[in-house]
Amino acid sequence: MASPISANKAELLAIATSVATEKMIDKAIVIEAMEEAIQKAARARYGAENDIRAKLDPLTGDLRLWRVVEVVEEVEDYFKQVDLKQAEKLQAGSKVGDYIVDPLPPVDLGRIDAQSAKQVIFQKVRDAERERQYEEFKDRAGEVITGVIKSVEFGHVIVNLGRAEGVIRREQQIPREAARVGERVRALIMKVERNNRGPQIFLSRAHPDFMKKLFAQEVPEIYDNIIEIKAAARDPGSRAKIGVISRDSSIDPVGACVGMKGSRVQAVVQELQGEKIDIIPWSEDTATFVVNALQPATVSRVVLDEDEGRIEVVVPDDQLSLAIGRRGQNVRLASQLTGHQIDILTEEEASEKRTREFAERSKMFEEELDVDETLSQLLVAEGFAELEEVAYVDMAELASIEGFDEELAEELQTRAQEALERKEEAFREQRRALGVEDALAELPHLTEDMLVTLGKAGIRTLDDLADLATDELIAKKREAPRRRNADGPQLKRNARPEDKGGVLGTYGLSEEQGNEIIMAARAHWFEDEPATEEAADADSSQ
Numbered sequence: 001m002a003s004p005i006s007a008n009k010a011e012l013l014a015i016a017t018s019v020a021t022e023k024m025i026d027k028a029i030v031i032e033a034m035e036e037a038i039q040k041a042a043r044a045r046y047g048a049e050n051d052i053r054a055k056l057d058p059l060t061g062d063l064r065l066w067r068v069v070e071v072v073e074e075v076e077d078y079f080k081q082v083d084l085k086q087a088e089k090l091q092a093g094s095k096v097g098d099y100i101v102d103p104l105p106p107v108d109l110g111r112i113d114a115q116s117a118k119q120v121i122f123q124k125v126r127d128a129e130r131e132r133q134y135e136e137f138k139d140r141a142g143e144v145i146t147g148v149i150k151s152v153e154f155g156h157v158i159v160n161l162g163r164a165e166g167v168i169r170r171e172q173q174i175p176r177e178a179a180r181v182g183e184r185v186r187a188l189i190m191k192v193e194r195n196n197r198g199p200q201i202f203l204s205r206a207h208p209d210f211m212k213k214l215f216a217q218e219v220p221e222i223y224d225n226i227i228e229i230k231a232a233a234r235d236p237g238s239r240a241k242i243g244v245i246s247r248d249s250s251i252d253p254v255g256a257c258v259g260m261k262g263s264r265v266q267a268v269v270q271e272l273q274g275e276k277i278d279i280i281p282w283s284e285d286t287a288t289f290v291v292n293a294l295q296p297a298t299v300s301r302v303v304l305d306e307d308e309g310r311i312e313v314v315v316p317d318d319q320l321s322l323a324i325g326r327r328g329q330n331v332r333l334a335s336q337l338t339g340h341q342i343d344i345l346t347e348e349e350a351s352e353k354r355t356r357e358f359a360e361r362s363k364m365f366e367e368e369l370d371v372d373e374t375l376s377q378l379l380v381a382e383g384f385a386e387l388e389e390v391a392y393v394d395m396a397e398l399a400s401i402e403g404f405d406e407e408l409a410e411e412l413q414t415r416a417q418e419a420l421e422r423k424e425e426a427f428r429e430q431r432r433a434l435g436v437e438d439a440l441a442e443l444p445h446l447t448e449d450m451l452v453t454l455g456k457a458g459i460r461t462l463d464d465l466a467d468l469a470t471d472e473l474i475a476k477k478r479e480a481p482r483r484r485n486a487d488g489p490q491l492k493r494n495a496r497p498e499d500k501g502g503v504l505g506t507y508g509l510s511e512e513q514g515n516e517i518i519m520a521a522r523a524h525w526f527e528d529e530p531a532t533e534e535a536a537d538a539d540s541s542q
Contacts, residue, residue, distance in 0.1 A: 026128070031058050033124030038065070046104065049079035065104045071096050133164040134199040137192045144213040145203070146186050152179050159185060159203060166201035174205050174237040174273050186271065188213060208232035211240055211277070214268045219257055221246075227253045230282040233336035237273055241293060241333045243282035254279045280337070286311070290342065293334035297323035300347060311340045314350040361385055368419040369412060378403065379412075387423075391416035424448050436460045443520045445513045450504055457503045466521040468503070474514035475502035 017027060038054040042065055046052060051068045069080055071087040071094050082102075087094035090102055147159035147166060155170040157179045168187055173179070187203035188210035194200075204210055212229045221227040231243040244253040257279045258265050265277055283289040287302040290311055301314040315323045323344050324331050335342045345353065358380055365376035368387055382401055384390055390398070391413055398409035427448035431441075434455030439462050441451060459465050465473075502514075509517075 027058065029128045030125060031056055033128075036124060038063070042104065047079060049077075051080055052104070066101045067104060068099055069102050071098045071100060130198040134192065134194055137164060137189070137199055137201055140189050141191050142209065142213075143189050144186055144210065144217070145189055146184060149179055149181050149183050149185055151181060157185070159187065161201065164199060164201060166203040168203045168205060172202070172204035172206050174275070176237060177205070177273050186214075205272075206234065206236035208234045208240070211242070211268065211272065211275075214271055215242070215257060215264075218264045218267045219259070221251060221253075221256045226251060227256055231337045231339075233333045234275070235329055235333060237275055239276045239278070239329055239333065240272075241278045241280055241337050243280050243289065243293070243337055245282040254281055278333075286338065286340070290334065290338050290340070293337045294323050294330065294342075297330065299323070301350070311338070311342050312345060312350075313342055314345050314347060317346050317348065320344065320346055365390075369415045371412075371415075387416050387419055391420055427452050431455055434460065437462065440465060440521075444516050445509060446517060450507055453507075454503060459503065462521050462524055466518065466525065468518060470511060470514040470518055471502060473502045473504055473518060474507075474509040474511065475505050 035054045035056050038056070039052055042052045042054065043050060046067070053066055053068060055064045056062075057064075069082045069087075069090075071084060072081045073083065073096055075081045075083050082090070082100075084094065084096065087098070087100055091098075091100045094100055145161060145166070147161040150158045150160045150165065152158070157168040157173065159166045159168060166187070166189070168179075168185075172190070179185070185205075187205050188207050190202045190204045190207060192199055192201050209232070211234060212232055215229060216222045219227065222229065226248050227244055227246050229242050229244055232240065233242075234240040242257075244257055246253040246256070256264075265279065269275060269277060278295060280289075280292045280295060283292065286304060290302055290313060291299045294313065294315075297315060297319045299313055299315055299319075303312040303314075305311070313323070322330070325333075331342050331344055358377070361380045361384075362373065362376040364387075365371065365379050365384070366373055369376070369390070378401065379390065384393075393413075395406065395409055395413065398404065398412065399406045401409075424447075428441075431448055431451045432438075434452065436451050436455040437460060440446065440454065440460075441448070443465075446454075454460070454465070459468070504514075
């Protein structure tokens with residue numbers, strides 16, 4: 001029969017091996033947890049003031065217990081120090097300043113000590129398990145994973161992923177989809193965060209990338225990168241659009257995604273609870289892609305405004321409701337797919353708008369250039385819309401207009417430049433009345449018009465401007481796509497607070513220009529630093 005000591009050794013090693021296997025963590029971590037628990041129990045028995053160490057041999061199960069003491073000439077702390085005479089008994093040849101080992105007999109763990117040791121081991125193992133879970137999932141964002149629904153709490157679905165748990169928050173679920181405990185579910189890993197209670201794995205079934213991954217599983221050409229999904233937009237549980245392109249001209253990207261008798265797309269539709277999916281050929285030409293994105297509606301004409309990121313689409317009267325879709329769904333998804341705001345107009349409305357803009361621009365040229373109606377209308381008809389275009393266009397282009405000559409072109413440019421100067425002076429006076437510093441007028445890319453806008457927003461000094469982030473200065477306002485009732489006026493959804501845009505968001509400044517303005521406004525902060533440092537040096541020398 002084995003001795004009690006050898007039995008305890010075998011039992012300790014068996015426990016360590018069992019826990020490591022069950023929790024899928026390194027056995028050394030479990031051994032370390034046991035050593036820490038034994039150390040804690042020993043300190044409770046011999047005194048917490050002692051520096052007690054424990055070592056458990058992972059091969060034999062032998063347990064060694066000792067305390068570390070310092071050799072000193074005169075003992076002040078009897079728990080952690082010994083004199084030379086006592087040190088010689090423990091370790092021959094000891095000298096002052098050495099740290100030596102004082103062996104201790106094994107402790108007999110009482111009920112309370114054993115419970116305390118157990119808690120230490122459990123906590124250590126739990127921490128190691130959480131770290132292992134985080135390391136396993138931290139780089140898997142963007143993957144589709146399958147799990148079993150464990151519970152539904154406050155509308156959020158908790159999913160058992162095998163070695164960890166994930167959560168599908170309410171807004172990331174497909175609307176009206178019933179979640180039943182015990183059912184298998186597929187979802188996209190959106191992100192993984194470290195948390196005191198373990199890794200937080202956020203899943204989604206509503207994200208457009210989930211639909212992309214499902215197509216990659218069903219369409220081999222997508223998995224092999226022969227076909228690429230360039231863009232996707234979803235109204236979860238209702239309708240979706242994807243833009244696809246083929247790198248092989250012999251393969252039809254739309255047909256490959258649809259599959260034989262619709263088998264491939266239907267597999268995705270079933271997973272998405274019947275969500276209707278429009279598969280659209282992607283095009284580098286924005287206008288062509290917009291026309292495709294608005295299918296099944298027929299488009300008559302597309303007008304792009306690259307500066308504003310807006311697209312005006314003209315459709316026949318009988319195609320209006322089809323282009324907009326139920327509750328604006330079709331145009332909203334097309335807008336998300338193309339990344340542009342889309343305004344839908346009928347032929348009649350487009351004609352009215354062109355007539356109105358023509359009259360407004362003609363009136364502006366007539367007043368600002370002091371010319372007759374015929375001449376101003378001729379400028380508009382040739383595509384001129386702003387005074388700047390007339391003032392700084394190549395002289396030959398202006399003179400080439402039918403009925404114009406060089407003398408007339410030169411006179412028009414002179415008048416346009418004078419009109420711009422008058423406007424600039426008016427803005428300058430308005431800017432100074434608002435209390436905007438002249439120093440702001442010296443910054444790059446800022447016009448007097450922009451400075452008036454800054455002044456109205458309460459930004460009147462270099463410091464006021466320097467405190468802004470680039471986005472706060474130049475970010476464009478992101479408006480919701482316009483929609484309308486089939487027989488009624490246009491409606492526009494309320495913009496969200498985050499869509500507010502920057503102070504100068506309507507002026508079309510680039511991010512690079514915005515950065516230059518902000519850095520130029522902050523330049524005076526750094527100019528003061530050398531002077532401050534010199535003053536500090538002078539004070540210290542005195």
